[in-house]
Amino acid sequence: MKTTIPILWMMSRPAPGNKAVVALPATAFALVTALLLIVLAGALSFFTHPAPADGFGTAGAYQNLALVALALLILPLLTLGGSAARLSARRRDERLSTLRLLGATPALVGFMAVVEATAVAVLGIAAGIVLYAAALPAVALIHFQGHALGLAGLWLDPLVVLATAAALIVLAAISAAVGMRQVALTPLGVRTRQKAPTVHWVRAALGAGAAVVLYLGMANITASGSIAAVVVILLAAFAGGLALLNLMGPYVLKWFAGRQVRRAATAVRLLAARTILESPKAAWRQVSGLAMTSFIAVVAGTGLAVLNGAGAGIGTAEANLYNDMRTGVMITVVASFLLVACSAGVNQAAAILDRRELYISLDRMGMPRTVMDAARKRAIMSPVRIVTVGSAVLSGVLLFPLTGLAMIFSPLSLLVIAGILAGGIGLIWLGLAASAPVLGRVLAGGSTAAD
Amino acid sequence: MTSVILGARSLSKRYGAGIALDNVDLDIQAGESVAVMGASGSGKTTLLHTLAGITIPDAGTVSYSGTDITALNETQRSKLRRESFGFVFQQGLLIPELTAIENVALALMLNGVLRRDAEAQSAGWLAHLGLSGMEGRRIGELSGGQAQRVAIARAQVTGARIVFADEPTGALDSHTSADVMTALLEATAGRGHTLVLVTHDSTVASRCSRTLYMHDGVLSPALPARPGAAPAGESAGGSNYLAGPR
Numbered sequence: 001m002k003t004t005i006p007i008l009w010m011m012s013r014p015a016p017g018n019k020a021v022v023a024l025p026a027t028a029f030a031l032v033t034a035l036l037l038i039v040l041a042g043a044l045s046f047f048t049h050p051a052p053a054d055g056f057g058t059a060g061a062y063q064n065l066a067l068v069a070l071a072l073l074i075l076p077l078l079t080l081g082g083s084a085a086r087l088s089a090r091r092r093d094e095r096l097s098t099l100r101l102l103g104a105t106p107a108l109v110g111f112m113a114v115v116e117a118t119a120v121a122v123l124g125i126a127a128g129i130v131l132y133a134a135a136l137p138a139v140a141l142i143h144f145q146g147h148a149l150g151l152a153g154l155w156l157d158p159l160v161v162l163a164t165a166a167a168l169i170v171l172a173a174i175s176a177a178v179g180m181r182q183v184a185l186t187p188l189g190v191r192t193r194q195k196a197p198t199v200h201w202v203r204a205a206l207g208a209g210a211a212v213v214l215y216l217g218m219a220n221i222t223a224s225g226s227i228a229a230v231v232v233i234l235l236a237a238f239a240g241g242l243a244l245l246n247l248m249g250p251y252v253l254k255w256f257a258g259r260q261v262r263r264a265a266t267a268v269r270l271l272a273a274r275t276i277l278e279s280p281k282a283a284w285r286q287v288s289g290l291a292m293t294s295f296i297a298v299v300a301g302t303g304l305a306v307l308n309g310a311g312a313g314i315g316t317a318e319a320n321l322y323n324d325m326r327t328g329v330m331i332t333v334v335a336s337f338l339l340v341a342c343s344a345g346v347n348q349a350a351a352i353l354d355r356r357e358l359y360i361s362l363d364r365m366g367m368p369r370t371v372m373d374a375a376r377k378r379a380i381m382s383p384v385r386i387v388t389v390g391s392a393v394l395s396g397v398l399l400f401p402l403t404g405l406a407m408i409f410s411p412l413s414l415l416v417i418a419g420i421l422a423g424g425i426g427l428i429w430l431g432l433a434a435s436a437p438v439l440g441r442v443l444a445g446g447s448t449a450a451d
Numbered sequence: 452m453t454s455v456i457l458g459a460r461s462l463s464k465r466y467g468a469g470i471a472l473d474n475v476d477l478d479i480q481a482g483e484s485v486a487v488m489g490a491s492g493s494g495k496t497t498l499l500h501t502l503a504g505i506t507i508p509d510a511g512t513v514s515y516s517g518t519d520i521t522a523l524n525e526t527q528r529s530k531l532r533r534e535s536f537g538f539v540f541q542q543g544l545l546i547p548e549l550t551a552i553e554n555v556a557l558a559l560m561l562n563g564v565l566r567r568d569a570e571a572q573s574a575g576w577l578a579h580l581g582l583s584g585m586e587g588r589r590i591g592e593l594s595g596g597q598a599q600r601v602a603i604a605r606a607q608v609t610g611a612r613i614v615f616a617d618e619p620t621g622a623l624d625s626h627t628s629a630d631v632m633t634a635l636l637e638a639t640a641g642r643g644h645t646l647v648l649v650t651h652d653s654t655v656a657s658r659c660s661r662t663l664y665m666h667d668g669v670l671s672p673a674l675p676a677r678p679g680a681a682p683a684g685e686s687a688g689g690s691n692y693l694a695g696p697r
Binding site for chain 1: 500526528529530533537542548549553557558560565566
């Protein structure tokens with residue numbers, strides 16, 4: 001420890017031209033912290049400022065829905081946090097391999113990388129707390145329960161803020177440690193460990209069986225036609241659908257990518273499809289949060305559309321609840337897309353830095369930068385489209401009788417959900433575009449690296 | 452009857468205070484195999500990159516078949532490299548998620564060749580280089596020598612008239628290195644194409660038709676007598692002009 005701290009201090013000096021690899025994870029952590037605090041504040045406001053008792057249990061409904069929204073956003077938040085920490089931990093491969101060359105043990109070098117990554121996360125988290133405070137006035141304008149949320153209900157207890165920050169720091173450290181386990185720290189360099197993709201068809205078989213059971217079960221429940229049945233359908237579709245998505249997701253991506261590899265006529269399509277096929281599980285992890293969001297958006301959107309259409313003569317409190325549920329679904333979906341967009345951008349930046357030498361060699365061979373950019377964007381956007389459309393269609397099919405009713409009673413609600421999903425896909429595309437300068441810098445650096 | 456395919460005039464390049472190229476003149480004939488040797492930091496890779504249009508010199512020109520490539524913009528130089536030059540790097544630097552045949556075919560697909568035709572041509576090259584039956588293997592499933600053969604196939608499948616190789620055998624044992632050099636020479640000079648390679652290995656260099664030496668950015672046809680000595684062939688105050696064999 002006597003020598004570790006001085007070495008850590010020496011190693012923490014920024015390398016010239018390496019600001020992006022520090023700025024990217026720090027920015028991602030700032031965003032994760034700010035969004036998490038905002039979502040937490042919004043969810044807790046329904047507990048600190050509950051709806052007035054109305055005999056229909058509206059206050060309890062708000063609280064439960066707030067917790068569901070929070071739970072839905074936790075996974076993409078943690079995915080983004082983990083990506084940021086991994087990027088941060090792996091940003092200094094040359095320094096780390098030099099330390100190994102000098103005789104430092106893999107454990108010491110790994111520990112130093114984790115400490116560095118955590119320090120970057122702390123910077124980002126601090127910035128995120130400031131960002132949360134700055135964003136609150138705008139968030140306070142969002143209407144729930146017939147009035148604006150207001151600033152008072154959104155200020156979190158400082159202890160909650162500190163606890164959230166501490167949890168994120170722990171997440172950063174764990175993710176960085178996991179990220180470092182995926183690379184081999186050798187004196188000759190830092191290399192990603194090669195792992196053969198293992199996605200078995202049994203996943204698809206189990207998933208298909210579960211889908212049939214779920215569909216048949218729900219078809220029978222719908223026959224009762226009562227409101228209670230609708231609630232049961234929604235809950236069953238939600239829980240079963242999510243399990244189904246996670247079971248089948250990697251296999252579906254593998255199947256699509258395999259098909260695209262066979263059919264690819266251009267370099268871009270071939271490269272993108274092969275990238276997905278290299279690790280369908282990794283591709284799925286990146287978009288799994290989106291699958292859940294798209295699924296819930298259609299389930300909730302359909303439910304709301306049906307209730308809306310059948311809701312003539314309902315009370316003000318119930319009308320408010322339906323409107324607020326719609327607002328909540330939209331906020332959850334948009335926040336989820338925003339997180340996946342950031343996660344895609346950070347992951348892409350990490351992938352470019354990991355494969356620096358390969359990109360430089362392709363550039364030297366004359367591969368146009370537009371081809372490299374298009375291939376890496378397609379490798380993300382293709383799963384995004386498959387997952388978004390696939391999970392939306394899956395939820396639509398599972399809820400078919402209700403989806404049909406929603407189309408008749410409230411087509412506009414479904415159109416709004418479709419529009420949000422399309423907008424979200426655009427947001428992810430922008431997140432990927434934001435990582436393009438990293439490729440530019442890598443290639444520019446490569447053109448001057450010669451003896 | 453040979454002709455100059457690649458010519459450099461008064462090339463100079465500095466990186467900060469370091470001189471990478473110092474007034475270098477060079478002519479390379481079509482069908483030649485030229486090895487450039489030199490210590491690390493001598494400027495040999497900068498020379499290779501400048502000849503290939505990867506790096507732009509601070510001064511001087513490089514002409515390929517009569518075209519001044521230093522006057523081309525980045526997009527034009529990329530196109531030239533893609534269509535007319537081939538490259539073999541030390542680690543192969545093949546795309547790990549693609550199979551052997553896809554790595555080779557990619558070079559043709561980037562030039563607009565249909566995938567089916569690209570893979571058919573690539574299969575021919577892989578077979579020619581002794582890799583029949585390995586077309587569907589991913590790069591991680593090939594040995595270092597096999598991966599370098601895939602890189603050679605990729606460099607020549609487009610019909611590139613010049614192949615630039617940067618330490619192509621640097622990561623290989625001596626036996627595999629000899630095999631890869633044989634494959635590289637047969638695929639290039641053996642077909643009337645030109646090979647320009649950078650190496651530390653005198654055994655590898657001796658297989659080429661001409662060996663040049665770089666020292667502190669100065670190019671000479673003979674190994675400098677001692678570190679810091681003026682290279683043979685350099686006239687005081689003048690450029691170091693190295694013509695190809697006549």
